[in-house]
Amino acid sequence: MVLAGGTDFYPARVGRSVTEDILDIAGIAALRGISETDAGWRLGATTTWSELIEAPLPPLFDGLKRAAREVGGRQIQNAGTIAGNICNASPAADGVPALLALESEVELARRDGVRRIPLSAFITGVRKTELQPGELVVALHVPRPGHDARSAFLKLGARRYLVISIAMASTVVEVEHGRVAAARVAVGACSPVAQRLPALEQALTGAPFDARLGERVAASHLAPLSPIDDVRGSAGYRSDAALVLLRRLLSTVAA
């Protein structure tokens, strides 16, 4: 079992002793921090949400930074790591929709090599990932977009802080000559794994980049989602809420 920020590790072990073997990677400097390359940005696996919030990053990352501010409370943001959020693979992981909209790739290392896979392929189900025995997530890579990019994130919860999302949405919109050159939109907590919405992304492409962008969202765009009933909300409500969040999100990002 790999331990980094501990914000998912310890809550799963309330009132019982830890008996399994633990690999604590928090002290490995090479796994931490954000760097910029020609191809884009490398987010070290154990970069905390607070470090991300404080990092000088372009507006492309505004959505991810907003999501980071919605992770738990300040204490969790100071300890929880980006890789931990994806490896925990919760359907309500606050970082995942934004990282999907950023088209992040996951860099996995093992003794005999490294591989990179898209985040969308890395998380395979509720608490399930592609991580193989002997493998470690070492970084996420965010590619440099082809155009100027803006991004945003919205979260719906039943209270202000420290709340598990009922639904959330994130987007990255690339803009050229006042029009949407490319758009990526993802919704979380409305399916076992947060989902991109390709039909919506297509519908946005070419649209004028203005506050009416949100009006382009249609219920049919939500087809990839499969919300469930739970203590936080009903499936039907989640679908409705996702639609509302998406409209607001796209109006906000273009405002």
Added chain:
Amino acid sequence: MKLEFTLNGHAASWDGPPVARLAAALRDDLGLTGTKIGCDAGDCGACTVLLDGRQVCSCLVAMGQVSGRSVETVEGLESGPDAMAALQQSFLDHGAAQCGICTPGMLMAAQELVRRNSKPTRAEVEDSLGGVLCRCTGYGKIVDAVMDVVAPAPAAAPLAGEAIGSRIVRVDGPAKVTGRDLFGADAIPADALWIRVVRSPHARARFELGDLEPLRQRLTAVLTAADVPFNGYGIYPDIKDQPVLADGQVRYRGEAVVALVGERAEVMAIRDDEVPITWMPEPPLFGVDAAMAEGAPLVQADRPGNLLLKGGVKRGDPAAAFKACAALAEGTFETAFVEHAYVEPEAGWARRVGDRIEIHATTQTPYMDRDEIANLMRLKPEAVRVVPTACGGGFGGKLDLSVQPLIAIAAWTLGRPVALVYTRPESMAASTKRHPARVKARFGCDADGKLLACDVTALFDTGAYASWGPTVANRVPVHAMGPYAIPNVRTWGEAFFTNGPPAGAFRGFGVPQAAIAHEAMLDELADKLGIDRLEFRYRNALRAGDTTATGQTLAHSAGLSQCLDALRPHWRKAHEEIAAFNATGGSHRRGIGIGCMWYGIGNTSMSNPSRMRVGLSPAGTLTLYSGALDIGQGSNTIMVQIAADAVGLPASRFALVTGDTDLTADAGKTSASRQTFVSGKAAEKAGQDLRQQILRLANAGPDALLSLEGATLSVRDGAEVRTIDLATAGPLMGEGTFDPPTTPLDADGQGVPYATYAFAAQLAEVEVDIELGTVKVLRIVAAHDVGRAINPTLVEGQIQGGVAQGLGLALMEEYLPGRTENLHDYLIPTVGDVPEIECLLIEDREPLGPSGAKGIGEPALVPTAPAILGAVHHATGVRVHRVPLLPHRLREAIVALKGKPQ
């Protein structure tokens, strides 16, 4: 692994497994118990410390990661002995600490902020404190304390005779803001054995225990039902229905079955599936419909129909009066199980001292605990000593026994100290809850808006065991018509056993549930007649001279109309602002609502005396011996204020001995909002008694002025000064007892159930996101008739904390066994959810109370949910019939009402 780090600025070393939690290492190995553990899961923030200057939950930090780094805890805030940090002083002066269990975490979270930014905005403070839960304060005074850290507002230090009404700081405040106060888990002896309780995963099952001998070989002891001398406890002398350890049958999920006793690491290492229990689950009964159904299985074999209790109040002829009404309103309202969610889980330890057992535990009621433990162990009450620790929040949930029986039985049998600290999920699964209620109400009035009749039936789910169910079922019919003069009344309450968690006492004893119904009825009638909702209530408010539905004439102190007068300007101004906001259109709409309540102080038609003592020693030490337990509400402080003015010496001269059943007299339980009124009156009498003795010794008149210098007491009577040498005249002891005058209720509920009532009215402004169904409470104005505010800061703190719990009841709190047994699935309000709360204190003196005071603990919560729900109706047109009003429920109701806009 041995590691070095910096702890509060000094080099420290620690040795142990690197995966150990920092919180545990600080508390158990490094002796710093100022850092509290509320959940061990990062959900509550009580354990917040600074790691390299950043706030973290120390329950989530591996010790291996602390190596070479800097850790700061609450103990490091002080720059030296008696040199509190500015932040601590500000917390103290603002009354930001109530029970104090969240205070160290709050201080450290705030410290991260104020070190960078000494003049933070409200939003910055909220972002910084968003990860620390407080269940007592409603956060307002905490936020103020952080914002005012560089501009402290020193609190009062009143002179002799001027303590009552002054905002003196809590007498136990310094201990709370320095982390020195000792709660249930803070002073467990190092050589104590520990208990881990194995609990039922089933709501209803029979079970058989297998061979426990192998476990007994590994551990010090394994306790089962057979080890409990008398295996039944309960609040009422004639209802001892709850076993300490289940005997072959469990009735709710979380019920205790087996207690493992041994070294701490040993008992924690044993998994539940290593304990040989063969479960035979049976279909559980959930909800009152299932419990009432024809042929329903019995939760308790000797309770036909699963009925715990029924009863009501009848006055006039409601059936005839309804026919004469110009307007009628009807509705049924449902509430859920609500968890107390005190930030301190149940904790304590016990030891055997000769032929006595001594229990140190968190509790609201040391004397009831003493008698109950004696009964369970077949001992005389004198053989049991209860030494309450500081109590990290109770709200009614620590009125029932928790850890006490098992630690007492194990320590008695084994002859060693034995400790038990509940985990958060265990606390939530095992402890009592607020009763789910279904309240069916019908109200009618004449064309002028004068209420003529009401009929209210409240059904309560009392869960698996009786606990305080009878108290709820008795109290609600007396209050269910609301604080209004209604000539024709029928109210009725019934409580049923189910396989839910035992429903017990929770701030308001069922009255908050009933208030949701009666206030919705008042709103509907007002709307039907086109009368302003506040004015409609004003017309019907109970006033001094009115007779209540139980036939009691209120002689004094019925201040509802004054509360409404105080709210009126706020109400009118808010209406204008809201109309302007709503005129702009958009997806958000605002609304305003009002809730009123009355609340009988003390037990319902039952004796509930308090006895207090004030001593003056030969050395000149003035001590209040108070059995009244301060669970954060501030009774320690106000008892001193009351006693000080009664004696005529400054409050600052008082020492306090509290709670210990060997050292104090019985002042009853901290519940029913009774401590200020009942124990406060006893403290006043005790102070007066001591003063009389002093005046007699000095042969002085009643207006003489006292002063105390060392062992010399000076009595100035006019121009004459006499001195008393306490070394020869002492010790002196004053004693006072008070039991509020009540009478039993007859079959129709007629009688005098309470000696006095608190009254209140609150208004709530909300903003509803119509598209998402979310409700943001923007503002609460709370007007409370408290008789007399002994300490206005503490009264405001009670109001703000009660409002926060009422907000939670209305909007987010729902306990579902097995599904919301932690503080991330069970939501209580955070600092970002509780709005600004303005408190308006109305002082309509109650002649029976100390200086005219009544009570405030429960009244603070009761009107809040009705006011919020009324505001939601005002904003959306949706009448809410079920709480909590989760976003999806409100959204579905909006769609049902208006159709789905596309």
